[in-house]
Amino acid sequence: MFHTNFNEKLKEWSGCPIPPLYNPHINIAHVLLRSMKLFGSKIAQISDDSGVHLTFDEIRLKTIRAAQNLQNMGYQPKQVVGIMSENVPYLSSIVFASFSIGCPVNVLSTVVEKPDVMRMLGITEPSVMICDVKVYDLIKECLNELKNNARIFTFNGTKGDSQPIESLFTETGTEESFVPAEVDGVNDVAAILCSSGTTGPFKGVCLSHANIVAEITALNLCTSDDILLSNSSLQWISGHNTLLLGTISGVTRIITTQTFSPELHLRLIEKYKVTKIISVTYSMIALLKCRALSSTNLSSVKCYLIRGYKAPYSLVNEFNTYLPNGQVVQAYGLTEMSGVVAVNSTGTDSAGQVLSCFRFKIVDKDGIRCGYDTNGEICIKTPYTPLGYYRNKDLTSKAFDDEGFFLTGDIGFIDKNGNIHIIDRIKDLIAYEFEISPSEIEGFLIKSSEVKAVCVVGVLTELNIEVPAAVIIREKGSQITEENICKMVEDNLVDYCKLRGGVYFVDEIPTTPSGKLLRRWCKETANELFKSKNSS
Helix, strand or coil: CCCEEEECCCCEEEECCCCCCCCCCCCHHHHHHHHHHHHCCCEEEEECCCCCEEEHHHHHHHHHHHHHHHHHCCCCCCCCEEEECCCCCCHHHHHHHHHHCCCCEEEECCCCCHHHHHHHHHHHCCCEEEEEHHHHHHHHHHHHHCCCCCEEEEECCCCCCCEEHHHHHCCCCCHHHCCCCCCCCCCCEEEEEECCCCCCCCCEEEEEHHHHHHHHHHHCCCCCCCEEEECCCCCCHHHHHHHHHHHHHCCEEEECCCCCCHHHHHHHHHHHCCCEEEEEHHHHHHHHCCHHHHHCCCCCCCEEEEECCCCCHHHHHHHHCCCCCCEEEEEEEEHHHCEEEEEECCCCCCCEEECCCCEEEEECCCCCECCCCCCEEEEEECCCCCCCECCCHHHHHHHECCCCCEEEEEEEEECCCCCEEEEEEHHHCEEECEEECHHHHHHHHCCCCCEEEEEEEEEECCCCCEEEEEEEEECCCCCCCHHHHHHHHHHHCCHHHCCCCCEEECCCCCECCCCCECHHHHHHHHHHHHHHHHHC
């Protein structure tokens, strides 16, 4: 399905080139509206919460009306549309309407707390806010503190000075003549998405119309016969791309506003006979530890695509035993690159092969390009101009080299078969005698039936030496001890992986709304507990 080519002279890898399916200079709304018209009366979206079924025609009509009504209110291209909502039925039309009038869209999940809301609204300065009525007070408070008088529209009712979202769907009488606003598809921002936030504050990642469409078409994951499920909100690239991929491919998407749980995920798969799933590694591992997994019919699933951190190969193989007609597909992706950049569809223990629209190089600490099987920083180039971080030229300039390659911060190598291998994040490596990869220790410990979740971080000793420590959630009923954990690592991994910083059991580890463990919280917690333990 995917194949990596190597240019030995340049020491550069790329996917098999394919001609662009769409004009890169157009508004992404042209592609979306055409697809929705093509699939017409087919069911595009089912809300498990409300039971609302929407066809492509219905979403298209609401998209056009919302776009026209926003234009009639005076909103112009390049003004940001801010959204704070979960996956409610009419959210898709609002996102598509924003694209249609040339306004970048910035979506936040309703579980994001005030400091991060203030940060993102301060960066994007939205001209209009669309949110769930339950977060109206938070949005109003933040806008007031930022001295932003953006108009507010609300889903699920009204409050204060908000207007109902339904007012954007009123008939205009000119729907059939609507044409999306002209944009520079390569250089204009279509979406401002949040970086993962696992190791630091959110950043506003700018994605162009051209790069989004190139990514979606290169991934080529779905056909119109598929039923697609993702547990991610549109704040994250996985949820954003699920919406766009599903619409362009003509699939039926299953949505819910409920927070991920293994039981909910399995119920949705079985109820709707889901064929394609886009998820994160943490969720797959949670499913493996769920009792309901063995009694759930997963025969409909053809592809369970996971991204985030690399899943232990043994757990991927174990999960595959529950998929009689499908397989787990590991993907490597970054928000800054519009999503997935490599896919493993061959069952190898790697991140797989490069997608057609990307170029890779591996560089050592001196910036010298490496060849096969040599560890270095993975650097990636998109087919069109990377737009970097919204209103942050300094951060953008540091993120890209002078050749236009994005510096991922990931350490890895590419083997002679063209498979990408991710070792770890540079900033997460623990410098003790050797550079220790936390994911290696985590991948070993998570296999234990007594460990529900684990995050390995570095803690500083009194001698300012960094040593590995583990923050762990026990499985329910488990009595596993620190001594047990340390002995497991000592007996099975090399000496420098020993948990010299200790093991710290917690009841829960905060996660991002996309389901990734909040590594910075684990690092802060482990360092505090390590100091406390060693000062008593």
